[in-house]
Amino acid sequence: MTPTTRQECAALDAADPLAPMREQFVLPEGVIYLDGNSLGALPRTAPARVADLVEREWGQGLVRSWNDAGWWDKPRTLGAAIAPLVGAGTDEVVVGDGTSANLFKTVVAALRMSERDVVLGEAGNFPTDLYVTEGAAGLTGATQRRVDPDGPELAAELARGDVAVLLLSHVDYRTGVLRDMAGTTRLAHEHGALVVWDLCHSAGAVPVDLSGSGADFAVGCTYKYLNAGPGAPAFLYAARRHHARADQPLSGWHGHARPFDFAPGYEPAPGVSRFLSGSQPLVADAALEASLEVWSGADLEQVRTKSLALTDLFLSRAAEAGLGSLTPSEHDRRGSQVSLVEPEEGAGYAIVQALIARGVIGDFRAPDVMRFGFTPLYLSYTEVFDAGQALVEVVREGEWRQERFRARSQVT
Amino acid sequence: MTPTTRQECAALDAADPLAPMREQFVLPEGVIYLDGNSLGALPRTAPARVADLVEREWGQGLVRSWNDAGWWDKPRTLGAAIAPLVGAGTDEVVVGDGTSANLFKTVVAALRMSERDVVLGEAGNFPTDLYVTEGAAGLTGATQRRVDPDGPELAAELARGDVAVLLLSHVDYRTGVLRDMAGTTRLAHEHGALVVWDLCHSAGAVPVDLSGSGADFAVGCTYKYLNAGPGAPAFLYAARRHHARADQPLSGWHGHARPFDFAPGYEPAPGVSRFLSGSQPLVADAALEASLEVWSGADLEQVRTKSLALTDLFLSRAAEAGLGSLTPSEHDRRGSQVSLVEPEEGAGYAIVQALIARGVIGDFRAPDVMRFGFTPLYLSYTEVFDAGQALVEVVREGEWRQERFRARSQVT
Numbered sequence: 001m002t003p004t005t006r007q008e009c010a011a012l013d014a015a016d017p018l019a020p021m022r023e024q025f026v027l028p029e030g031v032i033y034l035d036g037n038s039l040g041a042l043p044r045t046a047p048a049r050v051a052d053l054v055e056r057e058w059g060q061g062l063v064r065s066w067n068d069a070g071w072w073d074k075p076r077t078l079g080a081a082i083a084p085l086v087g088a089g090t091d092e093v094v095v096g097d098g099t100s101a102n103l104f105k106t107v108v109a110a111l112r113m114s115e116r117d118v119v120l121g122e123a124g125n126f127p128t129d130l131y132v133t134e135g136a137a138g139l140t141g142a143t144q145r146r147v148d149p150d151g152p153e154l155a156a157e158l159a160r161g162d163v164a165v166l167l168l169s170h171v172d173y174r175t176g177v178l179r180d181m182a183g184t185t186r187l188a189h190e191h192g193a194l195v196v197w198d199l200c201h202s203a204g205a206v207p208v209d210l211s212g213s214g215a216d217f218a219v220g221c222t223y224k225y226l227n228a229g230p231g232a233p234a235f236l237y238a239a240r241r242h243h244a245r246a247d248q249p250l251s252g253w254h255g256h257a258r259p260f261d262f263a264p265g266y267e268p269a270p271g272v273s274r275f276l277s278g279s280q281p282l283v284a285d286a287a288l289e290a291s292l293e294v295w296s297g298a299d300l301e302q303v304r305t306k307s308l309a310l311t312d313l314f315l316s317r318a319a320e321a322g323l324g325s326l327t328p329s330e331h332d333r334r335g336s337q338v339s340l341v342e343p344e345e346g347a348g349y350a351i352v353q354a355l356i357a358r359g360v361i362g363d364f365r366a367p368d369v370m371r372f373g374f375t376p377l378y379l380s381y382t383e384v385f386d387a388g389q390a391l392v393e394v395v396r397e398g399e400w401r402q403e404r405f406r407a408r409s410q411v412t
Numbered sequence: 413m414t415p416t417t418r419q420e421c422a423a424l425d426a427a428d429p430l431a432p433m434r435e436q437f438v439l440p441e442g443v444i445y446l447d448g449n450s451l452g453a454l455p456r457t458a459p460a461r462v463a464d465l466v467e468r469e470w471g472q473g474l475v476r477s478w479n480d481a482g483w484w485d486k487p488r489t490l491g492a493a494i495a496p497l498v499g500a501g502t503d504e505v506v507v508g509d510g511t512s513a514n515l516f517k518t519v520v521a522a523l524r525m526s527e528r529d530v531v532l533g534e535a536g537n538f539p540t541d542l543y544v545t546e547g548a549a550g551l552t553g554a555t556q557r558r559v560d561p562d563g564p565e566l567a568a569e570l571a572r573g574d575v576a577v578l579l580l581s582h583v584d585y586r587t588g589v590l591r592d593m594a595g596t597t598r599l600a601h602e603h604g605a606l607v608v609w610d611l612c613h614s615a616g617a618v619p620v621d622l623s624g625s626g627a628d629f630a631v632g633c634t635y636k637y638l639n640a641g642p643g644a645p646a647f648l649y650a651a652r653r654h655h656a657r658a659d660q661p662l663s664g665w666h667g668h669a670r671p672f673d674f675a676p677g678y679e680p681a682p683g684v685s686r687f688l689s690g691s692q693p694l695v696a697d698a699a700l701e702a703s704l705e706v707w708s709g710a711d712l713e714q715v716r717t718k719s720l721a722l723t724d725l726f727l728s729r730a731a732e733a734g735l736g737s738l739t740p741s742e743h744d745r746r747g748s749q750v751s752l753v754e755p756e757e758g759a760g761y762a763i764v765q766a767l768i769a770r771g772v773i774g775d776f777r778a779p780d781v782m783r784f785g786f787t788p789l790y791l792s793y794t795e796v797f798d799a800g801q802a803l804v805e806v807v808r809e810g811e812w813r814q815e816r817f818r819a820r821s822q823v824t
Contacts, residue, residue, distance in 0.1 A: 026471045035475045042471035050466055050695060051459060058641055059438045059454035062773065063447045071642060100664030100690035101513055108551070123676070128665040128690055131678040135663035139520070139551050146676075223691070229470055230483055230694035251547035252512030253540040262778050264535070264558075266543040278512035278540055279635070282642035283462060284693035361474065366674050 002312045006389075009381035012309070018302050018376055024294045025227070025378040032387045034362045037201060037337050037373025040227030046290035053286035074285050075254070075276050081292040082235050085226075085300070086199060086218065087209035094272050095222070095235045095288065096254075096280045099200060102219040102236040103132040105248040105275055107165055108140060109238075110194040110217060112247050114164035117142045120157055120193070121166075122149045126173045129198055133167060139249075149184070150177055158191040166193045170208065171201035171335035174369050175326040176311075178206055178335045182213040189214065200224060203235075204295065205336035205375075207304055210237055217242070225336065225375060226295065228288035236275050243271050252277030298377060306376035307336040310384050314338050314372060317388025321395040326369065340370045342395070346406055353405035354394045360387045414724045418801075421793035424721070430714050430788055436706045437639070437790040444795045444802075446774045449613060449749050449785025452639030458702040465698035486697050487666070487688050493704040494647050497638075497712070498611060498630065499621035506684050507647045507700065508666075508692045511612060511633045514648040515544040517660040517687055518629040519577055520552060521650075522606040524659050526576035529554045532569055532605070533578075534561045538585045541610055545579060551661075561596070562589055570603040578605045582620065583613035583747030586781050587738040588723075590618055590747045594625040601626065612636060615647075616707065617748035617787075619716055622649055629654070637748065637787060638707065640700035648687050655683050664689030710789060718788035719748040722796050726750050726784060729800025733807040738781065752782040754807070758818055765817035766806045772799045 003009050013019055026042045027033055033041060057069040066072050079093035086093070097105075107119060121133050123146040130146075137144045142164070147157045149168050157163065166188045171178050181197060188195045197218040202208055204225030210218055218237040222228035238246055247268070253259050254276035257267045268274035308331050318325060318340050326339040342348055352364040362372040374384065394400050415421050425431055438454045439445055445453060469477040478484050491505035498505070509517075519531060533545050535558040542558075549556045554576070559569045561580050569575065578600045583590050593609060600607045609630040614620055616637030622630055630649035634640035650658055659680070665671045666688035669679045680686035720743050727737060730752050738751040754760055764776040774784040786796065806812050 026467075028472045028474070031474070033474060039470075039475040039478075041474065042466065047463060047466050047471075051463060054454065054459050054462055054641070054699065055438075058451075059459075060440045062440070062443070062445060062453065063451040063775065064768075064773070065642070066451075097510065097513065098664070098690035098692070100666075101509065101662060104662055126665075127668065127671070127674050127676075130676055131663045131665055131668065132689075134678045135661045139661045221691075229466070230477070231691035231697075232693055232695070234690075249547045249551045250513060250516055251543045252510070253538075253543055254512075256539065256543065259539070260778060262539050264539075264542055266546045277544075278510035278646075279633075279643040280510070281644055281693045281696035283644070283699050284696040285643075287466065287695050356476075361476070363475065366672060 002316050003381065003385070006382060006385050009385040012381040016306065016381070017299070018306055019380065021294070021298065021377045022380065027378060030359045032360045032383045034360060034372040034374065034387060036375035037205070037224050037371065038363055039230055040224055040375065041378055043227055043291045043294050045293065046229065046287045049290040050283060050286045053283060071282050074282065075280060076273065078285060078288055078292065079235060079272070081296065085208070085295060086203055086220070086237065087211050088237050089211065089240060092240055092272055093235055093237050094275055095233050095285070096276050097234060099219055099221045099234040100128045100132050101250060101277070102234050103129060103196070103198070104136055105250050106196045106217040106219055106236065106238070107133060107136045107167060109246045109248040110165040110196055111136070111140055111142055113194060113242070113245055116162050116164035118162045119144045119165045119167060120163045121146045122168055123147060124172065124174060125169055126198070126200065129167060129169065149179060155187060158188055158193060161191060163191065163193040165196060167196045167198065169198040169201060171206065171337070173201050174365060175339050176335045176337035177328055178202070178333050181209065181215065185213045185215055201335055201337065205307065207300055215239060222288050222291070227291040229284060232284050232288050233280055238272050238275060243274070246274065248275050250277040254278055294377070303376045307374055308334065310374040310376065310379060310381065311336065311338050313381065313384050314374065314388055317391055321392045323395060336374050338372045338374070341368050347400065349408060350400040350405040351394055354400040354402070355390055357405070358390045358394070360390045414728050415793065415797070418794060418797050421797040424793040428718065428793070429711070430718055431792065433706070433710065433789045434792065439790060442771045444772045444799045446772060446784040446786065446799060448787035449617070449636050449783065450775055451642055452636055452787065453790055455639055455703045455706050457705065458641065458699045461702040462695060462698045465695060483694050486694065487692060488685065490697060490700055490704065491647060491684070493708065497620070497707060498615055498632070498649065499623050500649050501623065501652060504652055504684055505647055505649050506687055507634070507645050507697070508688050509646060511631055511646040512540045512544050513662060513689070514631040514646050515541060515608070515610065516548055517662050518608045518631055518648065518650070519545060519548045519579060521658045521660040522577040522608055522629060523548070523552055523554055525606060525654070525657055528574050528576035528604070530574045531556045531577045531579060532575045533558045534580055535559060536584065536586060537581055538610070538612065541579060541581065561591060567599060570600055570605060573603060575603065575605040577608060579608045579610065581610040581613060583618065583749070585613050586751060586777060588747045588749035588751050589740060590614070590745050593621065593627065597625045597627055613747055613749065617719065619712055627651060634700050639703040641696060644696050644700050645692055650684050650687060655686070658686065660687055662689045666690055706789070715788045719786055720746065722786040722788065722791060722793065723748065723750050725793065725796050726786065726800055729803055733804045735807060748786050750784045750786070753780050759812065761820060762812040762817040763806055766812040766814070767802055769817070770802045770806070772802045
C-alpha cells in the first residue's frame with residue numbers, strides 16, 4: 001500500500017533495510033536530491049580514496065604506480081566490480097572511455113559480425129545514441145532506421161530481416177519506461193540481429209541480467225545511479241561468446257594482445273580487453289572505485305523493492321498535483337525515475353525551477369519533461385513524501401508562474 | 413659550456429630563473445625523477461583543487477555544478493589554457509577523451525577532407541598511433557604506408573602525390589628526436605597532404621608553434637610534461653580554417669551545435685567543439701586545471717634553454733659511462749629526453765632497474781632503449797649531475813649485472 005501520510009513514511013523509513021546506506025553518502029543540508037539519475041551523490045569514502053590516489057599513488061609512487069598500485073589493470077578490476085550489478089561475468093566488462101565512444105565501438109563491432117547493414121535504433125533515444133549511430137553508419141556505409149521500441153513496430157522492423165544491430169536503451173531517459181531485455185533480445189536473435197543495450201539509466205537502478213537475457217553487447221555510464229562522479233569513465237560489456245570475433249575500430253594500444261612488445265601491427269587482446277583504447281583517467285577511476293565499494297554491500301533486490309515503492313509514492317503525489325505522467329504505472333515497465341508533464345507552455349521548466357528554489361532538485365528535459373530520479377541508497381520515504389508535498393504546493397498554488405522561475409538560463 | 417663538476421651545477425642552480433618552480437611540485441624524498449616524459453610529477457595545488465571539485469562542486473553542488481562550476485565548458489576553458497603552450501588560438505583547442513580517440517577523430521576528419529586515400533605514418537611511431545591508423549584505415553578503406561620521417565624517404569613518399577594525411581610525432585618517443593614542424597608541414601602541403609601532429613612528447617617540453625607552422629590538426633596527452641595526472645584527458649587542436657568542414661566520426665552530443673535541443677539529427681557545433689563526443693571526467697580535469705595554472709606562470713623560452721642544458725649535461729655523463737645515444741647532439745633536433753642504448757642483451761632493462769634501486773627513475777622501452785626525461789620545471793642541474801654519476805657507477809662497475817636487476821616483471 002502506498003503511504004498517504006508523512007507518519008506512514010516515517011514508519012517505512014524506520015523499517016527500511018537500506019536506510020543505513022544513506023550514511024555512506026554526502027548530501028547537502030536542505031536538499032532533497034531527485035537528480036541521481038543525472039549525477040549521483042558523493043560516496044562518503046570517495047574524497048579520501050581520490051586523495052590517496054593523487055597524493056600517494058601519483059605524488060609519491062609516480063610512474064611506479066602503473067605496476068604497484070594496479071593502474072594498468074583498473075579497466076579490468078573495475079569492470080569486474082561492475083559485472084555483478086549488470087548480470088555479467090567478471091571477464092565480460094571493462095571500464096574506460098565515455099558512453100559515446102563505447103557505443104561507437106560496440107555498434108561497429110556488431111555491424112562487422114553481420115552480413116547485414118541496418119542499425120535499428122529507437123526514435124526517442126538519448127541524443128548521443130542517435131548521433132553516434134549516425135556517425136558509425138556514415139563511416140561503415142550502414143543504414144540507420146528508428147522505431148518506437150515500446151510499440152508493435154519493433155517486431156515488424158525486425159521481421160524485415162535486414163537488421164544487423166538493434167541499439168536500445170534499457171530505460172528510456174525521458175519517460176523512465178523499462179524495456180524487457182530478455183524478451184526483446186530473444187526477438188532480435190530470432191530475426192538474426194545482434195543487440196547493444198544502453199544501460200545508462202538502468203545500471204544501479206533496476207535489476208539487469210545481461211547474461212540471463214542473452215545480450216550481445218552493452219554500454220553504460222557510471223555517474224548516474226552508480227555515483228562515480230561527474231563524467232566518470234563508462235563501462236562496456238561484450239558477451240564472452242563474441243570475444244574472439246569482435247573487431248572494434250578504436251584500436252589503441254591498451255587493447256593490444258601484448259602492449260609492451262610495441263609491435264608495429266595491431267593484434268587484439270584475446271578477451272574483453274580488446275575493447276580498450278588508450279590510458280584512462282585514474283584520478284576519476286578512484287572515485288568509481290569508492291562507489292563500487294559501496295555497491296558491493298547493496299542488496300539489489302532491496303534496491304528494486306524500495307525504488308518501486310518510492311516511485312509509487314511520488315506518482316501518487318504527482319496525481320494529487322494534477323500532473324500527467326509519462327512513466328508507466330506497471331512495475332515491470334518502470335525504471336527508477338518519474339517523468340511528469342504539464343501541458344501549458346513553459347510550465348515544466350518553471351515547475352522544476354520552483355522546486356529547486358525549495359531545495360527539491362529534479363531536472364527538465366526539452367521540450368516539456370520534468371524528470372525525477374529515485375535512488376534507494378540515499379533517499380528516504382519521508383524525503384520523497386516532502387518532495388511530493390512541495391510539488392503539490394508549487395503546482396496547486398501556481399507558485400511556478402512567478403517570473404523568476406520562467407527565465408531559461410541553465411545548460412543542463 | 414656543459415658543467416663537469418657538481419659545484420658548477422650548484423652554481424647553475426643558484427642562477428636558474430626556473431628554480432622557484434620546483435616548489436610548485438611534490439616529489440618524493442630520495443628520488444631523482446627522470447620519467448616526467450611518461451608521468452609528470454604532482455603539482456602542489458592539485459590535491460586541493462581535486463578535493464574542492466569532489467567535495468564542494470560534486471558533493472555540495474551536485475548536478476547544479478554543470479552550470480555553476482563551469483563543468484559544461486571545461487573542454488573549452490582547459491583547451492584555451494593549453495593553447496598558448498602549443499602556439500594555437502584559444503578557440504582551436506579542446507580537452508577531452510584520450511589520445512587514441514583523438515587520433516582517430518583527426519585522422520578520419522582529415523581523410524574526409526581529401527580526395528586521396530593514403531595515410532602516411534612513421535614506421536617507429538608510438539604503437540597507438542600505428543594501431544589507430546590501422547583501425548581508421550580499416551573503417552574508411554584508406555591505405556596506410558609508413559616511412560622513416562627523419563630520412564630522405566619522407567619527401568619521396570609525399571612526392572608520389574597520393575598522400576591524404578601525414579601523421580607524425582613531433583618528438584619521437586623512443587629516440588627523443590625533434591622534428592621540424594614548420595618545414596615538414598610546408599612540404600606536406602606542397603604535395604597536397606594534410607598533417608596531424610602528435611604532441612604527446614613535445615607539449616610542455618619544447619616550443620610548439622602550431623599556428624606558425626601551418627599545422628592542420630594535432631593531438632596530445634596532458635599527463636607527461638604537462639603534469640596533469642595518470643591518464644588525464646587529452647587535447648585536440650584543429651586549425652580554425654578547417655572548423656567549418658571538419659567532419660569527425662565520434663559524433664556524440666557534446667559536439668552538437670545545440671546539445672540541449674535534444675534534436676534527433678546530428679549537427680556539428682560551428683567551432684572546434686565539434687570534435688567533442690560525450691561527458692568528460694571532471695575529477696581528472698581538476699588536476700589538469702591545477703597543472704595548467706602552474707604552466708601559466710612558466711616562461712617557455714626559459715624552459716627550452718634549461719631543457720637543452722640538462723640534456724647536454726646528461727648526454728655528457730652518458731658518454732663518460734660509455735653508453736650509446738639515440739638522441740641527437742644537435743639542439744634543433746632534440747626534444748627533452750635522452751635515450752641510451754647498451755648493446756649487450758638485457759643490459760638496458762637491468763641498468764634502468766639498478767638506477768631505480770638508487771632512486772634515479774627512468775624507464776625502459778623494448779627492445780633496448782633506456783629513456784630519461786628532463787622536466788625543467790622541477791629538476792635541478794645538481795640532480796641531473798647526480799643521476800649521471802649514478803649512471804656512470806652502475807655501468808662502469810657492472811652493478812647492473814646483479815641478478816636482482818635482470819628479472820623482468822614490470823608492465824610499464
